[in-house]
Amino acid sequence: MTTQVIVLNGGSSAGKSGIVRCLQAVLPHPWLAAAIDSLVEAMPASLRESDTGIAFTADGGVNVGSAFRELEAAWREGVAATARAGARVIVDDVFLGGSTSQERWQKALAGLDVLWVGVRCESAVAANREIARGDRARGMAASQAETVHRGVAYDLEVDTTHTESLDCARSIAARLG
Amino acid sequence: MTTQVIVLNGGSSAGKSGIVRCLQAVLPHPWLAAAIDSLVEAMPASLRESDTGIAFTADGGVNVGSAFRELEAAWREGVAATARAGARVIVDDVFLGGSTSQERWQKALAGLDVLWVGVRCESAVAANREIARGDRARGMAASQAETVHRGVAYDLEVDTTHTESLDCARSIAARLG
Amino acid sequence: MTTQVIVLNGGSSAGKSGIVRCLQAVLPHPWLAAAIDSLVEAMPASLRESDTGIAFTADGGVNVGSAFRELEAAWREGVAATARAGARVIVDDVFLGGSTSQERWQKALAGLDVLWVGVRCESAVAANREIARGDRARGMAASQAETVHRGVAYDLEVDTTHTESLDCARSIAARLG
């Protein structure tokens, strides 16, 4: 079979979007990125400051409400339809709910050939990179580093702690059906 | 019926994304933005410099190739599926093909309640705003100002030449089913 | 004499940076932009959340502390030295202190030929554009629209309420010595 969707899951500052860009550069066909960060940007600004939307706590926590979840669920259906219509898609997500998040994606992507990839990074290193990026709330990296992987099943895991994004991308590319 | 999708079509620098943000601010429910600019960003960087991708000519022209068109077609299906799954969506597009572009959207959005909105701006004014933005290729605004509307049928047209984005958004909001 | 520095003062969302880009496009020589927004970005992220730095209140107010003021004062000296060294400079500032802010610039720019420009925009229109931009705290535009001009003396005032940035830039360009 031929892989139609690559799902990358990892905590904030684990290096997912760098891997996405490297995958887009090394894979022979064009792949479309579908990032949770882009979904958040596509939402009304008011949702970023609302109980029903998405809120970032001072210690790096992320709370999402009902309005956010509804748009997110519809987005997953949209990503799946994009793939079914023939576009290769790389999902770049943060499974705040661990295995529950994966189940939601599994339902949405039913029938598609999916490669599940865990993107890990040692918590302390991710926290350092969060400081170096300078555009993320402090504490998100550490708070998500382990929790997003809880109960999630992968075809492949990569670890950016000591491996460059491009090398991680090559490992993933080598596993594509 | 209840409007499920708002499609904004207009040339570069006509003020579409400003209207999108205003619509998101004034409409009572959360609406998701689906912008052609975001699609381009989600594509591999290499497509932005390839014959099969999207290329910007020195005089503001835009050429799109087969790889771009395939991803774009799949994206339209994804946007439609997102709306069918219950998210309200505002499409922010540039109909490079005029009525042909509209037909593609009509097919993809079949069965959904769509409000078609033309976003106009006098060519000279759009060209001025292109300079003021500073992040767009010079010439795109003028070259697209008229052509993107050729043969396109609208429920409503707004003109940003002398009307602020928020007022345009309010006119559109007043027409929602 | 030959104008060496253009100082634009106006409230948030009055359209200053658009005018800067248009000035850079229409003026025959290269002019360097020196924007207060760029200064804020050049400061440590921690100053954006500190009593001694710069803080934005929920209603659009801006509070600056001692650390911010010290860096800002040094920055003004730097801008003046840049101009004295031969670069033409366009300052893009928000005179939170009105005439007091102007006096500080006058001291720093002593001996240089300066064109003082007030950039006005009706409060309600600036507030609308703030919504359309989507990247500014709500309320800043309205709260600053009048106050930043208090007691400030200008060589020229432009008003973006009904005039495009490029036309404002042309009026300014026509006044250069």
Next chain:
Amino acid sequence: MTTQVIVLNGGSSAGKSGIVRCLQAVLPHPWLAAAIDSLVEAMPASLRESDTGIAFTADGGVNVGSAFRELEAAWREGVAATARAGARVIVDDVFLGGSTSQERWQKALAGLDVLWVGVRCESAVAANREIARGDRARGMAASQAETVHRGVAYDLEVDTTHTESLDCARSIAARLG
């Protein structure tokens, strides 16, 4: 003596701006960033496409002309004046001219206490990170990795190939007078 200016020199994608943000986070006083990239952004857009400005060749080369050099020289004077006025400044530059670039900075910063830091990164790794960033012309990292250090004298060198930005920042911080 007390260090007043830290000058970081290194090739594109060597990791300088990440180190700047980490330095700003770990140093006890507020330090201002002065980056060559910000200077380029402050220039007229037309200079980015002009023989007298700055041009990027398809293979990652960078050509700068007379207008660019004049603004750059004035900028160095401005940075020096900012430091003399009391602000601690971190310069983030790419010495395209190697030792010649350093001499220009030495002249401008005369009388100030400067810490000269070389930021190195193995060429292949920097090239990989360039792909992962996705916003830089391909080839710049490799073409600059060695040349920018030619003949330059440092107080300290850090290497981001196997060391995180925050650890590099801590090494630099430990050397401040």
